Amino acid sequence: MTHKPIIAIKNLNHYFGHGPLRKQVLFKINLEINAGEIIILTGPSGSGKTTLLTVVGGLRSPQFGSLQVLGQELCGATADQLVKTRRHNGYIFQAHNLHGSLTAVQNVKVGLELHTHISSQEMQTRSIQMLEQVGLGNHLHYYPDKLSGGQKQRVAIARALVSYPKIVLADEPTAALDSQSGRDVVNLMQKLAKEQGCTILMVTHDHRILDIADRIVQMEDGKLVQAVKR
Numbered sequence: 001m002t003h004k005p006i007i008a009i010k011n012l013n014h015y016f017g018h019g020p021l022r023k024q025v026l027f028k029i030n031l032e033i034n035a036g037e038i039i040i041l042t043g044p045s046g047s048g049k050t051t052l053l054t055v056v057g058g059l060r061s062p063q064f065g066s067l068q069v070l071g072q073e074l075c076g077a078t079a080d081q082l083v084k085t086r087r088h089n090g091y092i093f094q095a096h097n098l099h100g101s102l103t104a105v106q107n108v109k110v111g112l113e114l115h116t117h118i119s120s121q122e123m124q125t126r127s128i129q130m131l132e133q134v135g136l137g138n139h140l141h142y143y144p145d146k147l148s149g150g151q152k153q154r155v156a157i158a159r160a161l162v163s164y165p166k167i168v169l170a171d172e173p174t175a176a177l178d179s180q181s182g183r184d185v186v187n188l189m190q191k192l193a194k195e196q197g198c199t200i201l202m203v204t205h206d207h208r209i210l211d212i213a214d215r216i217v218q219m220e221d222g223k224l225v226q227a228v229k230r
């Protein structure tokens with residue numbers, strides 16, 4: 001096969017703490033993820049899912065092994081290189097992390113902040129279009145406290161996708177939502193990701209949404225125990 005994976009993880013080990021408190025949390029992780037794939041990372045609490053997600057997302061430096069994202073080796077990368085990698089990513093977290101003092105459209109624009117080549121007018125236009133795509137075209141100027149949980153998470157999705165990222169990292173995006181809103185939110189992520197051709201790596205305990213994955217990867221005690229092809 002000639003295509004290269006968008007994310008290639010080889011023998012990745014990760015430790016927290018120092019000296020006698022040093023504790024290994026990721027053990028010899030090997031995983032390749034192709035462009036456009038939706039991967040769900042699941043497993044018990046404390047098994048290392050969030051650690052793996054943050055390392056892959058360039059939010060934490062990889063320590064041992066190899067991690068290539070879009071062809072760039074991140075093991076041993078400088079802080080600058082990690083920042084560059086983060087520009088290709090969109091992030092969606094459990095607690096949507098919207099700014100309470102910004103409207104929906106202003107929050108979405110934050111997703112374009114690092115993209116200084118885009119004019120302010122273009123940012124506004126793209127942010128509005130993105131909110132229309134997530135069904136919030138008539139809530140553009142609402143502040144987060146006037147939106148429901150599901151609506152806030154849809155703003156967070158719009159913010160994550162407005163820069164057309166190659167990779168979206170999502171940590172428990174449905175945890176704070178009722179089952180219908182959770183379903184709506186992941187359906188929307190799936191639809192937009194497929195339209196934009198972006199790759200999603202998502203951590204979840206929510207068994208109701210496993211069906212959106214192309215592959216489910218199971219973690220236990222810091223190890224990948226299973227990579228199920230669907």
Ligand SMILES: Nc1ncnc2c1ncn2[C@@H]1O[C@H](COP(=O)(O)OP(=O)(O)OP(=O)(O)O)[C@@H](O)[C@H]1O
Pocket residue numbers: 016017025043044045046047048049050051052
């Ligand atoms: N910043 C940190 N410093 C020290 N230990 C940490 C840190 N972050 C996580 N850990 C430890 O690393 C292990 C893996 O944690 P991680 O958050 O990756 O697990 P998880 O599978 O995402 O769990 P959960 O499903 O509960 O979010 C746990 O034992 C945790 O206590």
